[in-house]
Every structure is written in structure tokens, then in C-alpha cells.
Amino acid sequence: MILTGQLDSPFVRRVAVALNMYALPFEHNVISAYDDFGELLTLNPLGKVPALQLDDGTVLADSTLILDYLDHLVGEDKSLWPSDLIGRAKALSHVGVAVGLAEKAVEFRTETVRRPPGKVDQPRVDRVRAQIGASLDWLEQRSPGERFLGGDKLTHADIASAVAVTFIANKNPEHLADTSEAGRGKYPSLLAHMQRCEEMAEFKAAPFTDY
Numbered sequence: 442m443i444l445t446g447q448l449d450s451p452f453v454r455r456v457a458v459a460l461n462m463y464a465l466p467f468e469h470n471v472i473s474a475y476d477d478f479g480e481l482l483t484l485n486p487l488g489k490v491p492a493l494q495l496d497d498g499t500v501l502a503d504s505t506l507i508l509d510y511l512d513h514l515v516g517e518d519k520s521l522w523p524s525d526l527i528g529r530a531k532a533l534s535h536v537g538v539a540v541g542l543a544e545k546a547v548e549f550r551t552e553t554v555r556r557p558p559g560k561v562d563q564p565r566v567d568r569v570r571a572q573i574g575a576s577l578d579w580l581e582q583r584s585p586g587e588r589f590l591g592g593d594k595l596t597h598a599d600i601a602s603a604v605a606v607t608f609i610a611n612k613n614p615e616h617l618a619d620t621s622e623a624g625r626g627k628y629p630s631l632l633a634h635m636q637r638c639e640e641m642a643e644f645k646a647a648p649f650t651d652y
């Protein structure tokens with residue numbers, strides 16, 4: 442299998458970490474969604490990363506669909522989803538917000554960094570900032586004081602949350618800043634959870650990288 446995409450992308454990272462968790466060997470094709478756009482279009486007509494090329498040549502795009510394939514490849518027992526229905530619903534709910542947060546964090550950069558000077562749509566930027574803040578608050582309220590979201594076993598929900606928060610911490614740490622007078626930190630549980638995840642060997646083998 443060949444995973445295409447840089448490790449500054451939270452979507453590429455959630456796939457790379459899952460591949461590591463499943464001990465599935467893969468080649469890593471480190472190309473940029475922007476600088477190598479032409480090459481990427483030949484692989485994925487959407488010109489987006491991640492893309493995962495299977496050994497028979499099939500190309501899967503979109504991290505959630507790629508993970509669906511990998512989960513089925515390893516089987517239910519090894520899959521990074523809780524086996525009970527309630528646990529799974531909670532994990533799905535968490536993944537929805539965490540992956541959406543990553544999308545909003547990437548959109549924030551597109552709206553602020555990639556727009557020509559004078560072309561910034563400030564109401565749009567303000568809306569995305571509010572979406573990021575509300576999602577961080579939501580995740581903070583549900584982040585566990587120890588171990589992982591569902592207990593002892595790491596799930597896709599932990600990975601999605603950790604890679605999104607790491608992306609924000611590296612690219613736009615101001616979203617995480619506590620501007621209140623007390624200044625005790627706005628997201629202590631969320632950040633501690635992110636650090637616990639990032640200390641794992643499977644995360645370290647796919648580290649956030651600023652190219």
C-alpha cells in the first residue's frame with residue numbers, strides 16, 4: 442500500500458497512525474497537495490490528500506473511507522472502534538466533531554494564509570474561528586482525565602482528536618490560547634489527551650511535520 446500526502450495534514454496523519462496501530466506496512470509518498478498538484482490529480486481526481494493506493498492499483502481517497510477499508514482489512518476484533526453500540530455511537534460522535542474541527546482548522550489557514558492580500562473575507566474568517574472555538578470547547582468537555590476516550594483502548598476518536606489538536610497547536614496556536622485573566626489554560630484535558638496520544642510509538646512513527 443502507498444499512502445500519499447504530507448504529515449502536516451491531520452487527515453493523512455490519522456490514516457498513517459491507524460496503519461501503524463494495525464502494524465500494516467506501507468510506502469509513504471510525500472507529495473504536497475499544493476506544490477505537486479498536477480501529480481496528485483493523476484492519482485486522485487479531487488487533487489486532495491490523503492490517497493491510499495492498494496496493491497491492486499485501486500486508489501481510496503478521504504481519510505474516513507480509507508479507514509473504513511483498513512478496519513475491514515484487519516477485522517472487527519482488531520478494529521479501532523469500540524465493539525459495543527453505545528461506545529461506538531460516542532466514538533462516532535467524537536470523530537465527527539474532531540474531523541470537522543480539522544477541516545475548519547485547514548479552512549482557517551486557506552482563508553487567512555492562501556488568500557491574496559485584500560481578498561480576505563473577514564466575516565467568513567470570524568465564522569470559521571467561532572466554529573473552531575466551539576468544537577474545541579466540545580472536545581474539552583469530553584476529554585478524559587486519563588488514558589483514552591473509551592477507557593484503556595485507543596480508538597479512531599482519540600486519533601482524530603489528537604491529530605486535529607496537534608495541527609492547530611503547530612499552525613494556529615492562538616485558537617488554544619487562554620486570554621482570560623486567570624489564564625489557567627482553556628483546554629487542559631484536551632491538550633493532555635493529545636500529549637498522551639502523541640507519546641505513543643504509533644504516533645511518533647508518523648510525526649506532525651512542517652515542510
Ligand SMILES: N[C@@H](CCC(=O)N[C@@H](CS)C(=O)NCC(=O)O)C(=O)O
Pocket residue numbers: 449450451452474488489490491502503504505547
Ligand atoms: N475530508 C477529507 C479532507 C482532506 C483534505 O481536506 N485534505 C487537504 C490537505 S490537509 C487537501 O488535500 N486540500 C487540498 C484541496 O482541498 O484542494 C479527508 O478526511 O480526507
